Amino acid sequence: MRLPSLTRPGFLRPWLSLSLAALLLSGCAMAPTPAQYAQESPKLELRQYLNGPLLAHGIFTDRNGHVKRRFVVKLMGRWTGDTGILEEDFEYSDGSRERRVWTIQELGGGRYSGRADDVVGLARGEAAGNALRWSYTLKLPVDGKVYEVDFDDWMYLIDDKVMLNKAVMSKFGFELGQVTLSFQKL
Template sequence: MVCVSVFLSVTLMSCSTDISHYKNQNSKFDIKQYFNGDMIAWGMIQDYTNEVTRRFCVEIDASWQQEQGTLKEKFYFDNGEISYRTWNLTRLENGAYTGSAEDVIGIANGQESGFAFQWEYQLAVPIEGSTYYFDMDDWMYKLDEYRVFNKTAMSKFGVEVAEITLFFDKQLSDKTCEASSPQL
């Protein structure tokens, strides 16, 4: 009985993370500073069975004018598809951000805390001629001044249907996907 109680307690605690949990962690993540300039990232999408369904590389051109930021993203998918997204970001007080993009429904809300950043938003995704709307719970973790790890839970009606994982690296001198990812 004790083992069951401990297991349930650990399981329930791991299901919900509050961004403020990271506030006292070293290596503060300032997305305005990190997402400034050109960089690339690599990622994959896994369905609810953990099968990798897509791989991609993304080129990012980011710039800021005071508290207003623009992140232009160009995605290269493993099936040859190329897509674009432009984020328009606003830095608010206390590490809070809002954002919008062409395929984001309404406003994305984000928060920095310690080495972590969390976005929450709804994304419109075209699939086989129809558009589906998914809730995105997007977490970024600063590993060092050059690298950021990103995990996003994609859900519909409260059920996780996919997970997106990305790895950003600003240290590379070549900032293009074509030169960095010949397999895509």
């Protein structure tokens, strides 16, 4: 019995084409979109939920799942028309503090944009049903240096008081870690 030669012209081409097509299709099928949550309730109305005082508790885990930082965030949101201001005051378990103030613009059709001093360019958001996805690049200070880190940030409204948030941090497409938060409307 004679086996086909791997060096024969064109032998691997069909297999490589099929493998590449399967890889591309599986990559497309795995990425969630806010539209997938359009029928979920309660519906996340950002102007309602991020209006007034909130309290959040969170952790940062490295890419191996080890908790590296714990923190509490006191938030205050105010809206005038389609523009919201969200003040975030972070207190970390090591006693350090950080403040971020977002200006959020509702663009219609479930789309949002946002700016903050430590955000590079414009944050983009899309909401549907009980979910909101934010995409942005954050200037992150680490050991005296500042790194620009990409955030893929998902928020899910659980009920009128609680929202859960999971963000994946990456650089050059490589995951650095995740941030997990639980928000409570006060």
